[in-house]
Amino acid sequence: MRNSVQKNRLLCSVLSLIICTHVSFFFKFAISGDTITLNQFISDGQSLISSNGDFELGFFSPGNSQNRYLGIWYKKISTGTVVWVANRDHPITNKNATLKISEGNLVLSNQTQSINWVSNSSKPVQSNQNLVAQLLDSGNFVLKYQNNDNPDEYLWQSFDFPTDTLLPGMKLGWNLKTGLNRVLCSWKSAEDPSQGDFKYGIDNQGYPQLVMWKRNQYQYRSGSWNGFRFTGTPQLNENPVFEYTFVYKPKEAYYYTTWARNNSVVTELVVNNTGIVRRLTWNDRNKDWVLYTSLPLDICDTFNLCGAHGSCNMDNSPVCQCLEGFVPKAPGNWNSMDWSNGCERRSRLGCGEGEGFKRYAGVKLPDTREAWVSLTMGSRECEDMCLKNCSCSAYASANVVDGTGCLLWFGELLDVRKLIDKGQDLYVKMPASELDYPSRSKKRLILVAIGVLVFSTVLLVGLVLCICRMRRQKRKGQTRNGERKYGSEEDPEEVELPLYDFTTISAATNNFSLDNKLGEGGFGPVYKKLLG
Template identity: 65%
Template sequence: MATIINSATTIHRSWEPFISSLILFSHMFILINPTTSLDTITPTTPINDGQTIISPNSNFELGFFSPNPINSPNRYLGIWYKKISPGTLVWVANRDRPIPNNATLKINSDGNVVVVANKKQSIFWASKNSSKSVNTDQNLIAQLLDSGNFVLRFSNNDDPDEYLWQSFDYPTDTLLPGMKIGWDLKTGLNRALCSWRAFDDPSMGNHSYVVDIHGVPQVGIWKAGQFSYRAGSWNGLRFTGSPQLNENPVFDYTFVYNPNEAYYYTTWAKNNSVVTRFVLNNLGIARRLTWNDRNKDWVVYSSSPRDQCDSFGLCGAHGICSTDSSPMCRCLEGFVPKSVSDWNAMDWSNGCVRRSKMGCGEGEGFRLYPSVKLPDTRSSWVSLTMEMKECEGMCLRDCSCSAYASANVRDGTGCLLWFGDLIDMRRLVDNGQGLYIKMPASELVRYSHSKKRLILIVVGVLVLSAMVFLCLVLYICKKRRQKKKEEKIGETPRSGRTYAIKEDSNEELELPLFTFDTISNATDNFSEANKLGEGGFGPVFKKT
């Protein structure tokens, strides 16, 4: 039997040694069948357990596998890497209905791909009925492509828009380049990643990576029907809560939103030598991985959530999170904790409320937060054509509007309005976005006074610093001049007295300088006959 183990890169690190052993063990039991060189099955050429099909350039392989052959005989139909990372699964068909034994993959009479097993040929999995009409008299094939996509199509038509069914529309835990995550709004098809239940159990787990289309579409990880992590809405460059999502030489990405579709999309790596995949593991962590061919291993390119501030709604309504603060949750300007006791106990779930009520009158305005993760957009509205000045005016006129921001930071256009509570914000050092929060007139006055006081304090500190610096410079200069002057002073051992000695005849001095010998000669060696008297500084002599 062919046994393939899911990559240890999607599990907790404490299990990696055990899983690595399982992978090596399982690879000893892969069976190669003469039909494995084919990339298709037809109504007359199905494959049985132990047989596989391989994509044209041997990028991917499809067949039956057991995630844990030691503890369970359960079999699943899956797709895994063939060339670079054998055994690393990217798709599972019958994840919630394992096959006991004797499985077969075939195209049945109604034009669907099915997995049947046991003597009764019970159907354990079937491709979803396509919206396109199928004439079973036409030649149907199911083909594994080099992209990792398993498609059902007519043999004489390879147009992707004409596929009858494709595995890319029904992902498991892995997003490959060329796949979409999101909605076909015309048909209601929702493509979402869903984690494995455990590292050795591919059934649907507790975490989903989804595009939420309530309000303005946004991307994130769901658990129990609620966001556990929110990457945010698309702003033309990236998701507002994913500052690490920058333009890069590895892969392209974009978000499409129109009346027909709302989806996140990645394309093949710009550098063809780089292989990348995006995986939601059973712990609820989404990671972008790239293949390191030198080390034969997957390397983490990015990971979400990144820290505690990425926990959805950690600071409650009108609270903002910052990992640089302690505590990490603060109320927005003009807001106070709803429950002071809970807030002081570091329970921020009740969030904050306005200190002053909004009056929907004159004098109201906005406080700019320059670099933040924009709030949850499920209670928001967007216009992609409105200018920012129009956006501000619309929010001022609507009493229920609480904030606004640019919908497209690439060119500064579009209008995004929030109505009601502002939830799940955090300060960002890089790649954040400006958010204008509506404030009553009283808070704007308070903020203006606070800003003026802050400016005065800053100016005062700068002036004082400049004065201290100037005094320090003057003191240093004075000390240097004094030191140079002392260097010009000599001491005679004869009398123990110190006298100024002129070293440079060109130097201009206020008083003439004489040597000791000159003075001694002039006073007849300090003769008593030349002594004029005595003062506080000693005897005084006249010159002879």
Template identity: 45%
Template structure:
């Protein structure tokens, strides 16, 4: 009866509107007795957002929604009638006699409406420049006293100023949910929000769910960040905030500049959560990050008490003190059963138990954890020890060490992360805590000299059951004897850890140059005034001791002006450090993808960089003694010296080969690299060769010419990737249009530009046999008279073919290593 009255009142009210001038309203708002019809819009005060009716994708259905007014692609940020479309252009949005917003179809059918707790006589609806559609009482002097707002009911976009989480007073949960597909904004399977149990004092956690199943978990907030991600930290564009009080629990972000547009998107099609930044000059969205970023982000991959370490093969390990529940399944990479204790706990004697400390982990799922904010860490330990069911504990706030978080039952969804600020204390029986044997200690001495660059790696594996002091004394003795022998033979400089710590001011944040897939890089200065760059491998990095050895072995034997020079290294305890010559201009990507820095790279400098990288790669493939496939060539791994000479860096993924020509290749089940640069045959089949490097070089050339990232570029209308866009322009005789807009008004050799585009397209052809060798590339770049063959269709032609959009293969452990590494 109540709805019938509501329905009838809207029919009468809509009929009344036919006799009123419904279009006499301010451009950013409507008042009483005014409406928005299909074909008319509201525009926010500064012209950022627009509200009206639209049809998504190829659909003819009509929806009421909000979109960026001046952004042509992926611009709809909110939809009112997500699952109740209008099949013609008769839609009308107005306020009814009770002050509620009502969406009508053919002036009578109610499609969507708000439900206010009180009647409003003078309602006003306004579209704000934040993208928030608000409803308020015109007589209320408080400008932010909203009776209803679209920000409380997100669609698939999370905008600056929105609150993702709970309003506990209203019982309102704000969750982002993906569109079902490009043509249908009705919520699909994927949703993202905050979950917690207030009655049982659980800690809030952010989950992405696929239907009812947990798909992705960021880890609980630890006072500094979400314990499982590194993105929740301030950067040049965004400030993040997490609020947890009696009234609200939410996460939000704000933009530091009005000129920046950044959003989070939950994408059903790609099964990802993405942060995008709009690049106005390029008229495209730039992908800042996307998750799941790797295999270990998949919820509960390693089962209970398992730890996922990306870069290891296999990625799943049992926590120390645990073993696989089923060895047979574990060996078949079925880790879902997780791990069980080596020695069961005996709750009869709680005093015999203790705790083992783990650092650098994403904290376990807190569904079955309990929070006590008033306890300190010492009290937390005692409380956990007194309860036989308590399996682990940690501080809930690492900023000041306060709060007690205790886990009950199996520890789920753990992974290794780069930050080591969080400690997790796992309950162990005394028998496990007393074990000191079977510890592998590796003492690796790397001796390097600037001009000769020789490396000697010696491993000492000491198995001892004696005391810690004896073990440490043995280790010191081995190090001393080894150092003395090689320093006497070769007079090689070795860096000890205190020297590096002092040089980098204890690895201070102000000295941090960047961070790649294997860890952060810091600027430092030795006592003599020499500037250095120190690559500090994180415990959770994909580059373990094998990759570290590989990089050192390779780079100290390489001597070329276009390869970075290794000055030394240090291994002490868990620390693995590489010391390089310092590059004042950092990495190539910091120039070509930055609208201000890009202006500093004119065409002659860009051509110089292209040729220098080509010569460096040729040296690796053909002229060096070891002969090397780099496997991770990209803009962030090309460093620039004072004169903008390029130097290829990061040899942690490199492989040596002994054969000649194009047959020098290999195959791996462990595909590691950067999507967008990896050749198709490597991504899909694990096959790599010198032609894989040629493909990466071709991508790099097109990026240098265009100033656009291959990983985030695609032409919206045609769905073309950067490689396809360049190939299409060449076919149409318009290849010069690919040139960076910063260079189009300057004087340069157009034939040289066109030749580089042509060579780049030859390098990115789908078939490896069609791609030239680097020796041919160098000749083609340096000779104006050399006749170039016409390139065939490139790999990754359509946006839907891009590997960053494909799910990971069940048989290939795929790791995306992204982000600039400036040394």
């Protein structure tokens, strides 16, 4: 009995020692705060919380799935919306995974020490001892040197490898120097965060533009940046909550959003597994997400729905029409509402005299993958360059804010649509025959109108002068009481009053008889004329 008690006491001592050792080990490596160091790790059930309490990093299972993933989600939002997943294509099938810093990288491994995910930092590591991994208040998970908060010197950051969500401050697009492309990719389903069919990002071929791909095929195109918004997204209006910015430099081409004034507004851009891009804001009172905008807007946002040189307009029925000066390439198919063949020019360009441009106002600019751009050229130079280049088919301003920049298209114009408002002006090159017909008609009308006006004026003036002359001649030809007018042979100029010789006057007044005198005036006596 005594031996049994002693054995039990010994067993308890051993168990206590083991428990104490494990507790000591646990507390040594237990995680608190937002950072792990080289001698720490995160196991399933543990998490990092950003200092402002907005974001949490740890392990989760989406929906009813049994797979485990390392991810980041909103801490304060009750739905636990996931914004980033590390091992999205390599799930863990149990709860024995750990995340640690190893050899200058973040490493996620399972119970057999098989690696499920590694950060693969491209920057050389100077000292492993000073490395830390920290979950920032922005939701960015970074690997960096301790006490070094310069983003340009991070060894790795989750913002460079987004999943399906774009948070404020994240860049969507290219680091052209390193070849890094930050692109959103949808989940395969609500319970499977692996890469789905839809990607949303910047295509930097030609002039960069925001694009949605479905299995590497263009599905939707937001268009190129015009200094204020992407030309195909009129709903991107200035607002007091967040700002949209596009940066295009020799080494970078990316889009991002930032808070304008109030960073307490929770907002995100998400690509779902049906190919819809949604801008959401969190309504804390209702504890739910509120839709702010979504893309695509309508059927006209389907990429190149109307084919080459076609234009889509939701106000028309059918929605597709050829640009002015173009006709359907396959009229039968076009009339059957199959617009895939697009349109062709009614009259070919000949690179000759008289060619000019037709202005299309308020449109989404064509696909810019084959476009040429200058960000400094003026509009007049842009027009001249397109006019002189026989291959140039259209031009537009690259920046509507200050009217600078030049975009030139060569060949077919794809994915043009008419916007109700906030579109841009596109100038399509036309042959002389398409431009001269209306101008000749207008000139002809103007010339006829001017001719009629001049003829009427001349006729009226001539008629007035003729009437005046006739009246004057009639007045000059009259004589008082049937007497004819006398003039001077030496001076043929006609006078207003008739002239009489002395004999005639003497006879008429009876030799100035007082019987014929009527009175006296300032110029002498006045006589009456004898009748007879």
